[in-house]
Amino acid sequence: MDALLHFLPQVWFVILGLFLFLYVMLDGFDLGVGILSLTSSDEERRSLLMTSLGNVWDANETWLVVMGGALFGAFPLAYATILSALYIPIFMMIFGLIFRAVAFEFREHSNRKLVWNIAFGAGSFLAALGQGFVLGSVIEGISVDEAGHFIGSTWDWLDWRSLLVALTLIQGYVLIGSTYLILKTEGELQKTHFRTAKLAAVTTLIGAILITIATPVFYETARIRLFSPPLLYIFAVIPLLGLLLVWLLLRSLNREEERTPFIWTILIFLLTFIGLGLVVFPYIIPTQITIYQAAAAPSALVFMIIFVGFLIPIMLFYNIYQYVVFRGKVAGSAYGD
Amino acid sequence: MVEILSNTVALSRMQFALTAIFHMLWPVLTTGMAIYLVIVEGLWLKTRNPDYYHHARFWSKLYVLNFGIGVASGLPMEFQFGTNWAPFSEAVGDFFGSILGFEGAMAFMLEAGFLGIMLFGWGRVHPVIHYLATIMVAFGANLSTFWILVANSWLQSPSGGEMVNGKFVVNDYFQAILNPFMVKSVSHMFFATLETSLFVIGGISAWYILNQRHQAFFERSLKIVLAAAIVVAPLQIYIGHLSAEQVYHYQPTKLAAMEAKWETSPAGQPADWSLLALPDESGEKNQWEITIPNALGYILEFKPNLSESVLGLKEWTPSDRPRMVGLIYYSFRLMSGIGFFLAGLMLWSVLQWILGNLASEKSIDKNGCYAPGFLLLPWATSLLKPVGLYAVWVGNPGHSMDKFARLMPLPISQRVTSSLL
Ligand code: HDD
Ligand code: HEM
Ligand code: HEM
Numbered sequence: 001m002d003a004l005l006h007f008l009p010q011v012w013f014v015i016l017g018l019f020l021f022l023y024v025m026l027d028g029f030d031l032g033v034g035i036l037s038l039t040s041s042d043e044e045r046r047s048l049l050m051t052s053l054g055n056v057w058d059a060n061e062t063w064l065v066v067m068g069g070a071l072f073g074a075f076p077l078a079y080a081t082i083l084s085a086l087y088i089p090i091f092m093m094i095f096g097l098i099f100r101a102v103a104f105e106f107r108e109h110s111n112r113k114l115v116w117n118i119a120f121g122a123g124s125f126l127a128a129l130g131q132g133f134v135l136g137s138v139i140e141g142i143s144v145d146e147a148g149h150f151i152g153s154t155w156d157w158l159d160w161r162s163l164l165v166a167l168t169l170i171q172g173y174v175l176i177g178s179t180y181l182i183l184k185t186e187g188e189l190q191k192t193h194f195r196t197a198k199l200a201a202v203t204t205l206i207g208a209i210l211i212t213i214a215t216p217v218f219y220e221t222a223r224i225r226l227f228s229p230p231l232l233y234i235f236a237v238i239p240l241l242g243l244l245l246v247w248l249l250l251r252s253l254n255r256e257e258e259r260t261p262f263i264w265t266i267l268i269f270l271l272t273f274i275g276l277g278l279v280v281f282p283y284i285i286p287t288q289i290t291i292y293q294a295a296a297a298p299s300a301l302v303f304m305i306i307f308v309g310f311l312i313p314i315m316l317f318y319n320i321y322q323y324v325v326f327r328g329k330v331a332g333s334a335y336g337d
Numbered sequence: 338m339v340e341i342l343s344n345t346v347a348l349s350r351m352q353f354a355l356t357a358i359f360h361m362l363w364p365v366l367t368t369g370m371a372i373y374l375v376i377v378e379g380l381w382l383k384t385r386n387p388d389y390y391h392h393a394r395f396w397s398k399l400y401v402l403n404f405g406i407g408v409a410s411g412l413p414m415e416f417q418f419g420t421n422w423a424p425f426s427e428a429v430g431d432f433f434g435s436i437l438g439f440e441g442a443m444a445f446m447l448e449a450g451f452l453g454i455m456l457f458g459w460g461r462v463h464p465v466i467h468y469l470a471t472i473m474v475a476f477g478a479n480l481s482t483f484w485i486l487v488a489n490s491w492l493q494s495p496s497g498g499e500m501v502n503g504k505f506v507v508n509d510y511f512q513a514i515l516n517p518f519m520v521k522s523v524s525h526m527f528f529a530t531l532e533t534s535l536f537v538i539g540g541i542s543a544w545y546i547l548n549q550r551h552q553a554f555f556e557r558s559l560k561i562v563l564a565a566a567i568v569v570a571p572l573q574i575y576i577g578h579l580s581a582e583q584v585y586h587y588q589p590t591k592l593a594a595m596e597a598k599w600e601t602s603p604a605g606q607p608a609d610w611s612l613l614a615l616p617d618e619s620g621e622k623n624q625w626e627i628t629i630p631n632a633l634g635y636i637l638e639f640k641p642n643l644s645e646s647v648l649g650l651k652e653w654t655p656s657d658r659p660r661m662v663g664l665i666y667y668s669f670r671l672m673s674g675i676g677f678f679l680a681g682l683m684l685w686s687v688l689q690w691i692l693g694n695l696a697s698e699k700s701i702d703k704n705g706c707y708a709p710g711f712l713l714l715p716w717a718t719s720l721l722k723p724v725g726l727y728a729v730w731v732g733n734p735g736h737s738m739d740k741f742a743r744l745m746p747l748p749i750s751q752r753v754t755s756s757l758l
Contacts, residue, residue, distance in 0.1 A: 055453030058408060062441065062449040068415045069438035076430020083419025083426075090420055091413075098409040105405030109398075150423070300431040303510050307435075308442045315442065318450045318473075325454055325461055 009295040011305065012074040013281065015312070019070060021273050023063035025176070025266055030057045032177020034100060034124020035170065036196060037117065045189060046117055050107065052184045052330040057104060059319055061097065066315075073304050077148045077294040078284040082134075085142045085150040086157050089133035096127030128173050132166025133157050139165065139215070139279065141287040148289040161214060168207025175200035176269065179261040184330050190258075197261060198253050205246050208272070212239060215279065219287070231278065238275045245271065349421040356413045363407035368482055369534025370400050371475035374455075376561065378471050382464060392558060393471075394459075396538065401456055415441075429505045432498070432513055433488055440484035448477030479527065486526045490518035494587055518583055525580045528573040535562045535569060536679055563686055570680040577676055578636075585637055589648045594659040596633075597623055597666040600649040607631035607641045613670075616662040621651060 030053050037049045072079040083090055100123035107116035140161060143152035178197035182190055216223040226235050249264035284291045295301060341347045374397055381389035415437065418426045426434065454462060454470035462470070497513025498506050507513055539562040542555035585592045592598075597616040602608035610633040614626030634641045650658050659665060 055457045058404075058452055059446070059449040061408070062445050065412070065415055065445050066438070066441035069434065069441035072418065072426060072430055072434030073436075073438040074434075076427050076434050079419045079430065079434065080423035080426040083416060084421070084423040087420045090416055094412050094416060097412055101405050101409040101412075105402050109402070296431045296434070297506055299507060299510070300435055303507075304435050304438060307439050311442045311446075315446050315450065318447075322450060322453050325458060 004298055006292065008298055008301040008305075009074075009291040010282075012070075012295070012301055013277075013284070013291050015305075015309070016067060016070055016074065017273070017277050018312075019063055019067040021270065023060070023067055024273070025269055026060035026063060027057070028173045028269070029176045029180035030060050031100075031124045031128045032173035032175065033181060034120055034177075035128065035174055036177050036181070036193075038121035038125065039196075043113060046113075046120075048185065048189065048330060049181070050104065050120065052181065054104065055326050056322065058101075059322065061101070070304070070308060074296055074301060075284050075291065075294040076296055077289065081144060081148055081150050081285055081289070082138065082142060085152060086134050086137055088154065089130045089137070089157050091130075093127045093130030093134065096123045096125070096130060099123030100127060125170070128170045129166050132169035133162050135169060136162030136165030138286060139276065141219070142285055144285060144288055148285060148294060164207065164210055164214070168204060168211060171200050171204040171207055172269070172272075175204050176262075176265045179265045182258060183262050186329055194253055194256060198250065201246060201249055201253070208242065226279070234278060235275075238271060242268065242271055352421060353417060356410065356417065360407070360410040360414050363403050363410060364478070364482070365530045365533040366403045366537060367400055367407050367534075368475075368478040369531040370396060370403070370538065371471075371478045372531060373534060373538060373561070373565075374400060375468075375471055375475045376565075377558075378468055382468055388554065388557060391554070396558075397456060399541075401452075404452070411445075428503055432491065432505060432507050432510075435510075436484055436488040436491070436514075440481050440488075444477050444481035444484055446477070447480065448474050451477070479530075482526055482530060483523055486523045487514055487516075487519055490522040491516045493522070494518040517587060521576065521579050521583055525573070525576045528569055528576055532566070532569050532573050532679060535566055536682075538562050539566070560690070563683065563690065566679070566683040567687060570676075570683045574673075574676050574680055577673060582637065585647070590650070590653060590657070590659060591665075593648055593650045593652075594662050594665045595669040597626070597662055598647065598649045599623070599651050601652060602633065602643060602647045602649070604643050604646045606643065608633040608643055608647060610636055614666065616666055618658075618660065618662055621655075 033049050033053055037046050040046050040049065068079075099119040103116040103120035103123060107113055107120065110116055134157075137157040140159075142150065143156065145151050175197060178193040178200055181193040182197060185193070216226050225231055245264055245268045249261055249268065252260040252264060280286055282290045282292070284294045296304075374393055377389050377392040377396070380386070381393060418433075418437075451470040451473040454467065455474050458467050458470060491513055494517040495505070495513075496516045497509045497511070499508070500506075539559055542559040542562070545555040546552050546559065581592070581595075584595070597611060597614045599622055607630075609628040609630050611623070612627045612629055614623040617624045631641055633647065634643050637647070638644060650662070
């Protein structure tokens with residue numbers, strides 16, 4: 001029974017990590033493309049950018065909804081505390097996503113495209129910014145009492161470190177968005193995104209280095225954990241692997257390869273994610289409440305594994321199928337008869 | 338006013354009410370419309386009549402516009418339980434949260450995963466695969482109705498567990514899912530989405546016909562809608578009746594407010610049913626009312642005498658009564674009024690159909706006017722129906738802002754336990 005009490009929350013930690021990773025990777029390029037659309041001056045290019053996402057953005061965004069529901073069910077305390085502590089950045093994200101979602105459907109039919117262009121670009125930016133603040137604040141830690149209830153103040157989430165995380169995340173999204181567009185477009189447009197990808201790769205790298213340095217310097221708990229074995233070895237390896245991947249990415253961009261930049265970027269995201277997961281584990285509300293304290297009753301976790309667990313391969317299957325159907329370069333109108 | 342602005346509970350209630358009411362508008366249009374899309378695409382596959390293909394394309398454009406707003410307004414719904422109602426989420430997360438999780442993984446993802454193929458996959462996939470995608474979208478949409486109403490009906494009649502230290506611990510998930518309100522609430526909502534979508538499609542069709550644009554095309558959709566409404570409209574009245582019955586058995590306070598009933602009617606006797614009234618909360622009476630003698634027994638049990646007493650609001654102390662009885666009373670009447678109006682409209686139109694007045698070739702008179710305009714006008718007005726639904730939601734016994742106002746601040750534990758007892 002005791003083993004079960006440990007095992008089930010760990011399983012759910014991993015499942016939530018998977019949902020979050022899928023979300024950040026997939027909606028990451030949607031948001032990145034949205035942010036890139038802000039730099040576009042002509043209508044045709046913007047149309048093409050939005051068309052490249054038209055069929056997938058909703059499924060991608062839904063990973064966030066799935067993640068939210070699963071967090072609510074598996075770790076009710078964490079859902080309650082984190083969301084109420086981060087009310088403002090969460091709603092920043094939600095407002096951004098609202099503008100973006102509506103822009104997708106209404107721009108196509110509208111004569112005044114300007115409004116929807118702004119909604120799309122600024123919405124994507126706002127959503128990414130909100131997510132960055134949420135991420136930054138969660139890594140930094142949320143002040144709670146012994147029962148895990150939030151006791152901090154409304155503006156706790158805003159400081160230079162969470163801002164740094166937010167800006168880096170935005171760069172990361174621009175990077176994955178650019179590499180996605182390299183995959184989906186051709187000609188002049190593709191050339192532009194080789195350039196944006198290179199730029200974003202460099203700025204993301206700088207951000208990541210700053211965060212990596214700042215984390216052990218400013219957080220005692222993180223320092224103690226990171227600098228003692230076995231995590232020490234893992235944390236020695238992750239930055240090295242990261243640098244290797246960035247080098248591979250830049251090389252593929254210089255060679256103007258079409259597919260590999262996207263793959264290297266995904267691997268960079270994955271590596272970052274594993275690193276973050278290891279820093280946070282076993283906490284779900286860093287740095288005080290562990291997954292064991294916040295977990296729902298074992299019966300709830302088992303019940304959810306039965307219902308949600310068997311759906312994971314099915315969800316993955318039809319999502320992949322959708323990408324296969326729409327593989328290849330984008331062209332022309334979305335609805336194409 | 339300033340007081341309200343510094344009261345987080347009041348503000349949160351307003352936020353929840355506003356987002357829920359707004360969100361509600363769109364799923365009722367999309368979930369039913371998805372079924373309609375399945376029907377027309379199926380007809381196309383079967384008959385290969387290009388008209389049906391064009392119907393599928395035309396209505397799916399409308400579908401996706403509604404869908405976009407539905408998704409956008411659904412996002413705050415998903416997260417505001419945590420941002421605004423943290424103690425509530427912590428207390429009922431084991432059940433309520435899991436159900437929202439299932440809804441995401443089972444319903445939203447299914448709908449979203451096949452939406453792209455349904456909208457943009459024409460010509461890219463085999464028609465049968467495309468049809469399968471349309472079916473999956475409709476199935477996903479309606480699964481989300483199912484799960485969200487499971488969650489909601491459980492809040493109405495919590496079962497399958499008990500409160501332990503302020504947290505609801507589930508002993509039996511299947512009992513909790515199959516709570517006493519589940520079947521009827523899910524059915525009532527399912528038919529509400531279907532009926533709303535059908536009548537909006539019918540209304541838009543009627544509007545085009547009245548304006549003499551693409552009459553033959555829209556005549557077809559009007560007829561499909563009409564054929565479906567023959568079943569849906571009466572059934573919804575019946576299920577609405579069953580919903581009222583479960584409220585009568587499980588939530589007598591709510592029934593009393595829905596009926597603006599102050600005095601108890603004892604068992605074994607007939608009782609009047611109020612058609613219209615002006616409830617006066619401070620005076621604990623109705624200022625005036627129009628009643629139908631002895632009708633309550635027929636409505637609740639199909640016989641003149643009540644077998645159980647029907648409690649009046651005075652049985653509870655004022656603090657335990659719902660506030661804004663008038664709002665609850667009238668929104669309930671508005672909802673059933675709409676239900677009867679739509680059933681009547683359906684009957685009248687079917688009659689005209691049988692008489693042959695619905696065929697456009699025949700009914701264009703010498704002046705080029707579409708003759709049964711008198712008939713189509715009400716259909717065009719049924720476009721206003723979503724507005725009515727708004728009202729239903731604002732005032733629905735339990736969805737009035739007031740009900741939220743009353744219930745939210747109570748520690749949820751207290752509420753859940755008291756309804757368990
Ligand atoms: C999950 C979202 C959700 C949805 C779709 C609905 N509700 Fe709701 N309802 C809630 C979420 C909620 C809630 C936030 O969870 C409430 C507010 C306070 C509470 O304790 O539960 C609630 C309370 C609540 C109450 C008071 C609880 C009680 O009587 O003890 C009633 C009567 C209703 N609702 C009725 C409805 C009806 C008729 C709906 C029709 C579709 C509906 N709700 C949809
Ligand atoms: C508080 C209750 C509710 C919550 C938390 C909620 C949550 C959500 C969320 C997060 C989305 C977006 C999903 C996506 O990204 O694809 C959504 C959309 C949707 N919701 Fe709700 N919802 C609630 C109430 C309802 C109700 C009562 C119904 C059915 C009658 C419903 C049916 C739908 C449908 C069908 C969609 C898909 C979008 C669309 O077709 O318009 N929801 N909801
Ligand atoms: C004569 C017809 C009708 C009657 C007697 C009726 C009765 C009821 C009752 C008693 C409830 C409250 C259930 C509860 O609180 O648990 C309810 C809920 C509701 N009704 Fe109706 N209704 C009728 C027609 C309609 C129509 C035509 C619509 C919309 C198309 C509709 C939409 C709704 C909705 C959205 C709810 C809330 C969902 C639920 O709790 O199931 N109703 N109805």
